[in-house]
Amino acid sequence: MAIVRWDPFREFGLLPAGAWVPPVDIYQTGEHELVLTAELPDMTREDIDITVENDTLTIRGEKKISGGMKDEQFHRIERRYGAFNRAFSLPPTVDPTKVSAEYKQGVLTVRLPLRDEAKPRQVKVEIAA
Numbered sequence: 001m002a003i004v005r006w007d008p009f010r011e012f013g014l015l016p017a018g019a020w021v022p023p024v025d026i027y028q029t030g031e032h033e034l035v036l037t038a039e040l041p042d043m044t045r046e047d048i049d050i051t052v053e054n055d056t057l058t059i060r061g062e063k064k065i066s067g068g069m070k071d072e073q074f075h076r077i078e079r080r081y082g083a084f085n086r087a088f089s090l091p092p093t094v095d096p097t098k099v100s101a102e103y104k105q106g107v108l109t110v111r112l113p114l115r116d117e118a119k120p121r122q123v124k125v126e127i128a129a
Contacts, residue, residue: 020063020080020081020082020084021084022038022040022059022084022086023038023039024036024037024039025037026088032113032114033111033113033114034091034094034112034114035111035112036057036088036110036112037109037110038086038107038108038110039106039107040061040063040103040106040108042063042066042106043103045103047061047062047063047064048061048103049061050099050101052090052099055090055094056088056090057087057099057112058086058087058088059084059087059108059110060083060084061084062082062083063080063081063082064081090112093115094113094115095114099111099112099113
């Protein structure tokens with residue numbers, strides 16, 4: 001598991017004006033892969049860019065105000081819009097050549113298969129008499 005830098009102010013929602021960071025969950029499915037899911041509502045596949053380079057998974061994109069609305073037309077804006085960039089260090093057990101992604105119903109799912117040599121193996125050991 002990668003070490004993630006803790007930002008105490010992020011827990012209080014103190015982000016620069018207009019900035020937003022989509023929430024993610026990262027979990028392992030059995031012994032075969034890691035899965036990252038990110039909430040990216042009101043976006044299209046064309047708004048999202050995923051790259052794997054130097055053992056780092058990067059998700060970039062931009063959430064735009066829909067419907068041609070302009071800032072001066074709003075009475076209140078509580079949802080976050082704008083560009084985002086999330087980067088995650090991949091453990092050496094992940095095979096970066098087999099990463100796949102799927103986006104549906106506002107949720108991005110990135111599958112990170114583990115290398116064959118990283119998967120646990122069971123070896124039968126014979127006991128000599």
